[in-house]
Amino acid sequence: MVTMFGAEEFVLDVRDLRMRYGRTDVLDGVSFTARRGEVLALLGPNGAGKTTTIEVLEGFRMRSGGQVSVLGTDPAHAGEAWRARVGVVLQSWRDHAKWQVRELLEHLGAYYAPYSSPGLPRPWEVDELIAAVGLTEQARKRVRRLSGGQRRRLDVAIGIVGRPELLFLDEPTAGFDPEARRDFHDLVHRLSDREETTILLTTHDLDEAEKLADRILILAGGRIVADGSADELSRQMSTQAEVRWSRDGQRFVHSADEPTRFVRDLFRQYGESVEDLEVRRASLEDTYMALVRQFESGVAPEPEAAVRRFSVVAG
Amino acid sequence: MNARWVAVRLGLRRGWIELKHQLTNPSDLITTLIVAAAFLGVMLYLRATTVPGTHFSLSTTILAGVLGMNVGFNGLALMAGLLTVEHEDGTLLRAKAIPHGMTGYLIGKVVTVSGTVLLGVSTTLITGLFLFSGLAIGSAGAWLTLIWVVALGLVATLPIGAVLGTLIPSARSAGLLNLALGGLIAISGIFYPITHLPHWLQWVGQAFPLYWLGLGMRSALLPASLASVEIGHSWRHLATFGVLGAWAVLGLLVAPVLLRRMARREAGSSVAARRAKAMLRAG
Numbered sequence: 001m002v003t004m005f006g007a008e009e010f011v012l013d014v015r016d017l018r019m020r021y022g023r024t025d026v027l028d029g030v031s032f033t034a035r036r037g038e039v040l041a042l043l044g045p046n047g048a049g050k051t052t053t054i055e056v057l058e059g060f061r062m063r064s065g066g067q068v069s070v071l072g073t074d075p076a077h078a079g080e081a082w083r084a085r086v087g088v089v090l091q092s093w094r095d096h097a098k099w100q101v102r103e104l105l106e107h108l109g110a111y112y113a114p115y116s117s118p119g120l121p122r123p124w125e126v127d128e129l130i131a132a133v134g135l136t137e138q139a140r141k142r143v144r145r146l147s148g149g150q151r152r153r154l155d156v157a158i159g160i161v162g163r164p165e166l167l168f169l170d171e172p173t174a175g176f177d178p179e180a181r182r183d184f185h186d187l188v189h190r191l192s193d194r195e196e197t198t199i200l201l202t203t204h205d206l207d208e209a210e211k212l213a214d215r216i217l218i219l220a221g222g223r224i225v226a227d228g229s230a231d232e233l234s235r236q237m238s239t240q241a242e243v244r245w246s247r248d249g250q251r252f253v254h255s256a257d258e259p260t261r262f263v264r265d266l267f268r269q270y271g272e273s274v275e276d277l278e279v280r281r282a283s284l285e286d287t288y289m290a291l292v293r294q295f296e297s298g299v300a301p302e303p304e305a306a307v308r309r310f311s312v313v314a315g
Numbered sequence: 316m317n318a319r320w321v322a323v324r325l326g327l328r329r330g331w332i333e334l335k336h337q338l339t340n341p342s343d344l345i346t347t348l349i350v351a352a353a354f355l356g357v358m359l360y361l362r363a364t365t366v367p368g369t370h371f372s373l374s375t376t377i378l379a380g381v382l383g384m385n386v387g388f389n390g391l392a393l394m395a396g397l398l399t400v401e402h403e404d405g406t407l408l409r410a411k412a413i414p415h416g417m418t419g420y421l422i423g424k425v426v427t428v429s430g431t432v433l434l435g436v437s438t439t440l441i442t443g444l445f446l447f448s449g450l451a452i453g454s455a456g457a458w459l460t461l462i463w464v465v466a467l468g469l470v471a472t473l474p475i476g477a478v479l480g481t482l483i484p485s486a487r488s489a490g491l492l493n494l495a496l497g498g499l500i501a502i503s504g505i506f507y508p509i510t511h512l513p514h515w516l517q518w519v520g521q522a523f524p525l526y527w528l529g530l531g532m533r534s535a536l537l538p539a540s541l542a543s544v545e546i547g548h549s550w551r552h553l554a555t556f557g558v559l560g561a562w563a564v565l566g567l568l569v570a571p572v573l574l575r576r577m578a579r580r581e582a583g584s585s586v587a588a589r590r591a592k593a594m595l596r597a598g
Binding site: 112 | 317318321325328329332333340401404405408409411412413414415416581582583584586587590
């Protein structure tokens with residue numbers, strides 16, 4: 001490997017990240033990278049260490065071991081200029097209850113003004129930002145009068161008010177209704193496509209991960225057990241596809257290792273009497289469940305081996 | 316402009332905004348008015364009572380003492396309470412997530428609490444001037460003393476309040492601090508001359524800034540002859556300066572260390588954990 005560690009080539013460069021609480025290893029050698037403008041989704045069962053990983057990268061938590069480079073800097077020793085380039089979406093509860101939406105965004109945004117440059121004006125123009133998260137009608141409302149969904153939109157707005165180059169989102173759409181979720185997805189696409197913001201998000205919603213993320217990382221037992229696009233993951237992990245068809249009014253389901261060959265054989269044998277054919281590749285959910293189950297039953301392949309397999313495809 | 320200075324300026328603005336919120340928020344305003352009315356009620360009730368051994372109205376003495384108490388109580392309890400609540404609800408974490416946000420946040424708190432104190436002192440003083448006689452505020456010396464006592468009182472209590480704020484685990488236990496301060500007020504000679512307390516309690520009272528704030532305010536606003544009912548028959552300005560100064564130094568030394576520690580430990584999951592705990596208690 002000749003790439004220099006921490007070079008700006010990667011916005012995120014995590015190698016062998018370890019976190020130990022007492023005698024428990026929460027993170028046991030996590031490694032991954034992210035390039036500029038990439039959207040990464042970090043998936044994993046509860047307690048797998050997703051939040052811990054994000055908090056280490058945010059600079060909110062000291063790691064026990066490993067090398068971490070975020071925007072070319074170690075977050076454990078990063079200064080305020082680094083902080084200005086990073087956005088964090090926090091889950092609000094009842095903070096700033098008496099502030100008006102616009103008043104709060106304008107105030108928090110002003111801290112970023114000294115870090116503005118001609119190429120990257122900071123902060124985000126406040127009314128434009130309010131419109132982008134769909135809070136225009138609530139701009140003069142006090143924060144405590146917002147609904148749960150509106151409050152989460154405000155959280156997102158606060159996270160991006162400084163036009164971050166890198167954005168962390170820990171379960172951003174928890175408590176969103178379908179419409180708010182859709183709007184949020186549009187916003188994430190806009191950030192990554194137009195603003196080239198690199199985004200790392202955690203979610204429990206696999207559908208959301210598939211829609212938003214360029215790459216999916218699955219964290220289980222303190223390690224990354226899979227790293228690749230949703231497509232790559234399902235193709236690599238689950239070799240079986242589900243084939244459904246009907247013949248003479250009877251329905252059939254078959255799990256095939258090689259669905260193409262199976263279907264070819266099926267037609268050769270029964271010809272025109274095969275109807276309602278459906279071939280279903282494993283969804284991300286199936287892949288995810290298979291991986292996690294495999295891991296939990298202890299027969300998981302060496303995590304590194306799995307990652308290597310995916311990264312061949314990914315890289 | 317330098318980013319740190321921008322944050323300092325924003326902190327001042329933040330303090331001003333939150334002060335305005337406090338003044339325009341009906342429930343905050345009502346609480347303040349009820350407390351003020353209760354104190355004025357007590358003073359009106361004691362209007363005919365005199366300070367033991369003098370012909371001077373006890374209410375006027377209490378008024379001066381209450382002004383000192385206002386500085387001490389708000390400096391400690393309001394500062395501690397705000398920090399505890401905003402630690403719990405994630406305001407602090409938000410401050411940590413933005414560049415120089417903590418600087419802005421803390422300056423904002425100092426401005427809000429100082430503003431609350433100054434407003435409280437001035438409104439109580441103005442109301443008192445109309446209702447009670449005998450306040451000796453005719454001289455420049457009186458105002459000078461008033462100003463240095465309030466200023467030093469803020470420097471002595473705000474950092475200690477912040478220290479308490481970092482040590483109190485939850486907003487709920489902040490109530491215990493108020494209770495403890497209530498006890499301290501009782502032995503600080505605010506409502507009755509401290510010389511009437513047992514000796515050892517007098518020493519306890521004199522160890523804390525509240526007594527000295529009350530004494531300082533009395534020295535500023537009461538006729539010189541009233542010094543005769545104080546310990547040592549004197550206003551003891553030097554000792555007032557010494558004790559308040561010592562608390563200020565202690566607070567200014569310890570507060571940054573604890574505040575930095577609190578900020579360092581702050582993370583999304585710690586706020587989430589506190590929220591879950593608070594919800595559990597509420598539910």
